[in-house]
Amino acid sequence: MTAETKINLSEQARERLLAAARVVFSENGFQNATVREICRRAEVNIAAINYYFNSKEALFAATLNFEPLLALCKKINQGSICAQERLLDFIHDFLMQLLDEKEFSVQCQFMARELAEPTPVLGKIVQEAIAPIHQFVANLVCEIVGEKINEAELRRCVFSIFGQCMYYRHGQPVIQRLHPKLRYDHREIEAIAKHIGEFSLAGLKQIAQNECP
Amino acid sequence: MTAETKINLSEQARERLLAAARVVFSENGFQNATVREICRRAEVNIAAINYYFNSKEALFAATLNFEPLLALCKKINQGSICAQERLLDFIHDFLMQLLDEKEFSVQCQFMARELAEPTPVLGKIVQEAIAPIHQFVANLVCEIVGEKINEAELRRCVFSIFGQCMYYRHGQPVIQRLHPKLRYDHREIEAIAKHIGEFSLAGLKQIAQNECP
DNA sequence: TTTACTTTAAAACAAACGTTTGATACACTC
DNA sequence: GAGTGTATCAAACGTTTGTTTTAAAGTAAA
Numbered sequence: 360m361t362a363e364t365k366i367n368l369s370e371q372a373r374e375r376l377l378a379a380a381r382v383v384f385s386e387n388g389f390q391n392a393t394v395r396e397i398c399r400r401a402e403v404n405i406a407a408i409n410y411y412f413n414s415k416e417a418l419f420a421a422t423l424n425f426e427p428l429l430a431l432c433k434k435i436n437q438g439s440i441c442a443q444e445r446l447l448d449f450i451h452d453f454l455m456q457l458l459d460e461k462e463f464s465v466q467c468q469f470m471a472r473e474l475a476e477p478t479p480v481l482g483k484i485v486q487e488a489i490a491p492i493h494q495f496v497a498n499l500v501c502e503i504v505g506e507k508i509n510e511a512e513l514r515r516c517v518f519s520i521f522g523q524c525m526y527y528r529h530g531q532p533v534i535q536r537l538h539p540k541l542r543y544d545h546r547e548i549e550a551i552a553k554h555i556g557e558f559s560l561a562g563l564k565q566i567a568q569n570e571c572p
Numbered sequence: 573m574t575a576e577t578k579i580n581l582s583e584q585a586r587e588r589l590l591a592a593a594r595v596v597f598s599e600n601g602f603q604n605a606t607v608r609e610i611c612r613r614a615e616v617n618i619a620a621i622n623y624y625f626n627s628k629e630a631l632f633a634a635t636l637n638f639e640p641l642l643a644l645c646k647k648i649n650q651g652s653i654c655a656q657e658r659l660l661d662f663i664h665d666f667l668m669q670l671l672d673e674k675e676f677s678v679q680c681q682f683m684a685r686e687l688a689e690p691t692p693v694l695g696k697i698v699q700e701a702i703a704p705i706h707q708f709v710a711n712l713v714c715e716i717v718g719e720k721i722n723e724a725e726l727r728r729c730v731f732s733i734f735g736q737c738m739y740y741r742h743g744q745p746v747i748q749r750l751h752p753k754l755r756y757d758h759r760e761i762e763a764i765a766k767h768i769g770e771f772s773l774a775g776l777k778q779i780a781q782n783e784c785p
Numbered sequence: 786t787t788t789a790c791t792t793t794a795a796a797a798c799a800a801a802c803g804t805t806t807g808a809t810a811c812a813c814t815c
Numbered sequence: 816g817a818g819t820g821t822a823t824c825a826a827a828c829g830t831t832t833g834t835t836t837t838a839a840a841g842t843a844a845a
Contacts, residue, residue: 617824
């Protein structure tokens with residue numbers, strides 16, 4: 360058995376642990392997820408979490424990956440289309456990461472969880488992921504409504520956009536009971552993105568008129 | 573000591589328990605709230621919860637009170653003003669109940685919690701409070717954009733309005749870290765209500781144009 | 786084979802949780 | 816004053832939680 364093979368084998372437990380943790384954390388949140396469930400799904404002993412990582416919290420931190428979210432901002436900034444189109448693209452891609460269960464959206468779903476149920480790593484998440492993405496949208500809004508908008512109103516515009524998007528994830532337990540047939544398939548997400556995009560652009564235009572009549 | 577006085581005294585513990593439970597549940601959610609903390613604040617023995625109520629869950633159910641929220645709908649329906657104005661009034665009053673800590677808004681805050689962290693009584697909450705209030709807003713939206721809007725788009729309009737409002741409560745842990753100076757005083761809530769109202773009316777007008785060009 | 790090191794395993798740990806118990810004090814009825 | 820039902824209390828119950836321990840199994844180099 361080569362050294363490489365050994366590393367692969369010994370790393371298997373660690374990787375299976377990470378994969379299982381991503382699933383269980385995103386399904387149940389940090390608090391409700393139990394180390395026993397994670398280990399059961401990863402098919403490792405319960406002591407493995409504290410062997411490979413040092414704690415449940417460190418395992419949670421290790422599962423975080425902000426790159427897909429930040430890559431989304433960079434990708435959209437590269438295009439040379441107008442600010443309105445870029446905002447529509449962002450809303451679409453953001454909802455895809457947030458709602459599509461088939462995608463690698465699990466990391467993004469953590470952040471949605473954190474909004475409602477703060478954990479000790481929330482500070483890090485806000486600093487490295489949420490703040491940049493809020494700033495990104497704030498810049499887009501500035502381009503759309505003009506620079507003369509005041510800071511408080513700009514903040515509320517950003518909140519209006521994120522609020523609409525996040526509601527579909529935060530409110531899922533309620534939405535599921537209100538509309539049991541509703542499923543977030545690809546077509547539905549497209550429709551949601553189209554709606555929020557048009558709704559928000561009209562809203563922003565109204566705010567811009569208020570500020571500069 | 574009269575019989576009435578005796579009842580008052582014996583009911584004191586029960587009432588103090590309810591009052592403390594409302595506070596602790598709204599601050600920490602159902603799961604994170606502990607019976608020991610509730611009893612400590614109510615200054616009763618830890619056995620009192622299972623003596624007066626039968627369980628922590630039954631105590632939680634007993635603290636629920638949907639009347640302020642439903643009264644809000646009735647009050648607004650009584651006015652003879654146009655649908656737009658009624659929607660603005662609703663958003664304002666709803667945000668007041670949702671965000672103002674000085675008001676008797678504690679009951680309303682439960683429902684916000686439930687959105688993200690479902691408990692065994694969520695079904696009851698959706699049926700008796702959230703569904704009616706969603707229907708109320710849906711009716712307002714119908715009046716504003718015209719009856720010809722299709723069901724899915726109507727639902728998304730309602731979600732856009734509630735999403736904007738709820739974000740200020742759901743996102744509070746994050747918002748607090750993003751904007752540490754931001755406080756939900758009376759003036760700020762008024763400003764938020766004004767923003768969401770204008771933003772949403774413009775959004776609805778745009779959706780109405782799409783449906784009936 | 787011996788040695789040193791890494792990985793796995795079962796069991797137990799301490800803490801926190803909601804809940805229950807059994808005793809005690811009290812007010813009222815007969 | 817004995818008996819009855821209510822209210823309160825400290826203590827302990829049984830579970831579940833994340834974490835730790837201790838020992839065994841496996842692996843690679845000497």
